[in-house]
Amino acid sequence: MLSLDHARDIAAQFHIEHPFEIEFFEGRGNINLDTLLISAGPEKRAYLLQRVNPDVFPMADRVMAGMIASIEAQKQSIHQGLGAETGWQVPELVPTKEGRLFHEEDGVWRMMFYIEGAISYKSLSELPDHRRSEAAFEVGRGLAIYNDLTATIESETLPTALPGYRNTRIYFDQLAAAMEGCRDVSQTEHRLPTDPETRQTTERHFLCACSEGERLARLNDPELQPFIQTALKYRDMAISLTEARETGSIRNTAIHGDTKIENFLFDALTGRVMSLVDLDTIMPLTWLADWGDMVRSLVNVAGEKERDLCKVQVDREVYQAVTEGFLSTAATATPEEIALMPMAVQVITLELGVRFLSDYLRGDTYFALGANDPHDLNKVRAMVQIQLFERLLEHEPEANAILADFATRVPLI
Ligand code: GN1
Ligand code: MG
Numbered sequence: 001m002l003s004l005d006h007a008r009d010i011a012a013q014f015h016i017e018h019p020f021e022i023e024f025f026e027g028r029g030n031i032n033l034d035t036l037l038i039s040a041g042p043e044k045r046a047y048l049l050q051r052v053n054p055d056v057f058p059m060a061d062r063v064m065a066g067m068i069a070s071i072e073a074q075k076q077s078i079h080q081g082l083g084a085e086t087g088w089q090v091p092e093l094v095p096t097k098e099g100r101l102f103h104e105e106d107g108v109w110r111m112m113f114y115i116e117g118a119i120s121y122k123s124l125s126e127l128p129d130h131r132r133s134e135a136a137f138e139v140g141r142g143l144a145i146y147n148d149l150t151a152t153i154e155s156e157t158l159p160t161a162l163p164g165y166r167n168t169r170i171y172f173d174q175l176a177a178a179m180e181g182c183r184d185v186s187q188t189e190h191r192l193p194t195d196p197e198t199r200q201t202t203e204r205h206f207l208c209a210c211s212e213g214e215r216l217a218r219l220n221d222p223e224l225q226p227f228i229q230t231a232l233k234y235r236d237m238a239i240s241l242t243e244a245r246e247t248g249s250i251r252n253t254a255i256h257g258d259t260k261i262e263n264f265l266f267d268a269l270t271g272r273v274m275s276l277v278d279l280d281t282i283m284p285l286t287w288l289a290d291w292g293d294m295v296r297s298l299v300n301v302a303g304e305k306e307r308d309l310c311k312v313q314v315d316r317e318v319y320q321a322v323t324e325g326f327l328s329t330a331a332t333a334t335p336e337e338i339a340l341m342p343m344a345v346q347v348i349t350l351e352l353g354v355r356f357l358s359d360y361l362r363g364d365t366y367f368a369l370g371a372n373d374p375h376d377l378n379k380v381r382a383m384v385q386i387q388l389f390e391r392l393l394e395h396e397p398e399a400n401a402i403l404a405d406f407a408t409r410v411p412l413i
Pocket of ligand 2: 029031258278280
């Protein structure tokens with residue numbers, strides 16, 4: 001466990017005012033658990049210090065390359081006047097005393113300016129009913145602005161920050177390995193990705209870490225059975241987006257890769273979207289993944305950790321508002337991509353459900369639990385996403401109707 005004293009020594013490597021105070025950051029995400037808030041100098045300037053989790057991101061240099069490419073593209077576009085009227089804030093890295101953009105010491109550490117005057121939400125339930133659609137519209141608009149600002153990144157030259165990420169087939173293969181109880185790569189060799197780089201980054205997530213007794217108890221938990229069945233039943237449909245990428249019927253663009261509501265910052269006074277943070281997964285993929293991830297995180301107003309599954313529903317007004325916000329400023333898309341928008345939401349939802357489920361079955365090695373997290377957190381998260389997936393299937397005719405209403409506004413290429 002990281003101590004505050006150690007974190008303080010790392011923070012001192014960066015170019016910030018002294019003296020400074022440091023504390024663990026409450027608003028950290030699921031992956032980079034070592035995230036700290038710093039308040040420096042007489043003006044108490046705030047910064048975030050973060051260690052890129054090497055268990056998830058073995059190629060941290062690429063994570064940083066993607067992040068820097070995103071920051072540079074956004075700054076350049078704004079400099080050229082794009083999105084000037086939006087008040088968009090670009091996340092900024094604080095250099096080390098040696099002038100580097102990150103510090104290497106038992107992994108990669110980076111420091112960012114904390115964006116002042118901003119607010120974020122884990123789910124729309126944190127807002128009163130009457131403000132939810134407006135916030136969903138803003139999130140949709142925010143992703144469209146972000147896409148416009150980063151459209152200059154050439155996805156062919158962008159490194160893949162996390163090989164295998166958002167490859168639905170790999171996640172289903174990991175579920176199969178967890179259900180079978182694989183503990184050694186030799187047992188699951190036939191399932192491992194053939195591309196050496198992808199294999200290297202994903203291999204560990206095919207292996208179980210908990211005791212066999214615990215794994216069987218989790219696998220045979222009666223509460224989980226219908227969710228496991230649903231996941232397996234829709235495998236072919238879920239991997240169709242990955243297949244469309246592989247066959248080239250949809251394009252690769254530089255995506256953000258983690259567009260859940262939590263990563264959008266709003267102006268605390270006006271409620272307008274002002275930034276999209278967490279630039280860990282900038283890589284070539286389809287923008288439909290970002291669209292899907294954003295929508296799934298909004299329409300389930302109850303959020304990712306809701307234990308009362310009756311509350312996991314598709315909020316229709318929110319779906320409509322985020323579509324409207326996104327398409328109000330969205331740049332270009334192909335007709336094939338537009339047609340896949342409702343399905344992409346379903347796919348990313350089920351994919352995330354499968355990721356949580358297999359992680360729970362193998363012993364919480366990817367979505368590692370924090371000290372205060374309940375032991376069944378990943379089980380709950382899996383059930384929420386798979387339940388949401390079923391609700392999204394029911395909602396599909398309406399999703400198509402909403403899209404038909406708004407899609408005519410998108411300039412096609
Ligand atoms: C993870 O660490 P965080 O909270 O930014 C995950 C996303 C999931 C998300 C679900 C690299 O993001 O893919 O959608 O949790 N990031 C990675 O909350 O796996
Ligand atoms: Mg993230």
